[in-house]
Amino acid sequence: MTDDDTPPERRRMVRPPTGGTAAGRGMGQKIRTAEKKSLSSQEWIKRQLADPWSERARAEGWRSRAAFKLIEIDDRFHLIKTGSRVVDLGAAPGGWVQVAVNRGAAAVVGVDLLPVDAIPGATLIQADFTEAGVDDQLIAELGGLPDLVLSDMAHNTIGHRQTDHLKIIALIEIAAEFALRTLRPGGAFVTKNFQGGDAGGVLADLRAGFETVKYVKPSSSRKDSSEVYLVALNRLR
Template sequence: MIEDDPKPERRRMVRPPSGGTAAGRGLGTQIKTADKKSMSSQQWIKRQLADPWSERARAEGWRSRAAFKFLEIDDRFNLVKKGSRVIDLGAAPGGWVQVCVNRGAGAVVGVDLLPIEPIRGAELVQADFTDPGVDDQLIELLGGAPDLVLSDMAHNTVGHRQTDHLKIIALIEIAAAFAIRTLKPGGAFVTKNFQGGDAGGVLADLRANFEEVKYVKPNASRKGSSEVYLVALNRL
């Protein structure tokens, strides 16, 4: 396992995805130029347009369908409390940040490799979270230790299953280590994972530092997706 390496190489997020913008990953632009895009890009656009969660997100003013994933998680666990401080890792295009602001968080800071269109009530940073000093910058912008750390970070897949798996686990480890180090007692942590992914080392760390750790598969996750979320409650 990666965590057993006595001198692990510093793990970095991959380069920003090519194309797209913070506002819906460039959906508006891609629709207009779909005839110039690859077949896979055109299929992605068609899937987005046909997806009821994406349609609902557009109708309700959410940046992305991912907002509904976090809305469901927050409804279940009551994570965003009035006045709470929240850090969102991998925040673009900003759906989770919107939810936190709308639900009464006192301070919200989001970071992503991609630019994020401004959201009133939030501080948004375009940076590589794994770069030295970025984590401290987020805490400074937040004004103190967070009550909630969120991570919907993802990586560019390379098509090699083992390599992609290691990158997934590396991002979870990075986010979990940050949450464990910075959260207030009683705080919570949410991170993306994938079914079948070997996150045993991360789970052990979370269970040692939180009262409860739950797996959640939101209804807004695509049916064919192996995506799940780890929810760690009540930082010890």
């Protein structure tokens, strides 16, 4: 990212996740086809079924357990305000979009490589966010500049530590560039990161552009996961 008005060359996102639709990320489809899955996939299904957060999400009607991560972050920092505009990058299967709508956002636009089932009160776009013009489409659908940019984007890991790490950082950089370029003054940005991930360049840009930047690990994140979230508060101008 640069300090002048010329945005850096946009990088293409990794290939779309394989196998099914966003709805297939829910448990119903996976349970029905478990016997056809690989051993690792079957183990993932077992963990989901035994996970109290996933069980609670199903009981309360959330699209995924990830909803509780945003709920906890919002309870702490009060990011979603009545009447605010929210963009969700990497929206499938829609849990964060649901939270934003339910907490009073006036306009919510989500984008993902996979299709996402309709959510009343939100606009959902199936597209590669890193493609030229998609960012402008998001702002047009939103009806103005966002007050909050969320990114729970992930990529397909290939098992090579260095390559996977670079892909993680690339997605964070792309989301941060969008947030810094489009957020209203006073706005906020939340993005997924991983403990031990060198996001030094991104952190420097965020600390220069926001009043406060914090790392948060929601209690609904799995204990054995290195997942954390960067929360940037009060966009400066």
